[in-house]
Amino acid sequence: MAQNFPPRQGQGNYGGRNDRDNNPKIDTSEIQLKDIKADLFDRIAQQTAVTIADNKNSNKPSQLRRFYDEIVMWEGKVSQFPEKFDEYLPFIRMINAKAAYALGRKLVDDNFVTLINVSLKQVNDVSTMRHFKLFMEAFMGFYKEKRPKD
Secondary structure, eight states: OOOOOOOOTTOOOOTTBOTTTOOBOOOOTTOOSSSOOTTIIIIIHHHHHHHHHTOTTSOOHHHHHHHHHHHHHHHHHHHHOGGGHHHHHHHHHTHHHHHHHHHHTTSSOHHHHHHHHHHHHHOOSHHHHHHHHHHHHHHHHHHHHHOSOO
């Protein structure tokens, strides 16, 4: 007899809504880190920040800042030692696991995990790592404007 289990996290989002917290689902289709658009660090970062900031039940600024700080740390190492990029990449991509853990503890939501996952999939060299860091820097600026105190 087959058991009926509820959808796993990240599954079952219908109608552009995020089932877990009823917030709009994030659109990551314009986040391109290889051939960046002129508005990546402006309009696209702002739209992303607004969507993530709208969830008042999670995504606290201090939590997102921890992820940003780690991204900055890895980008610094990569830019200082570009020849070690391939050695660093597994540890950079481990940020996905940290985001999943934070999701499990309800510190971040599905939208933030999706943002991290979509972005990290595109990090394949020193240049895309730099663009990821700059995108997250712009994102954090717009996010802080939307949620200055929490």
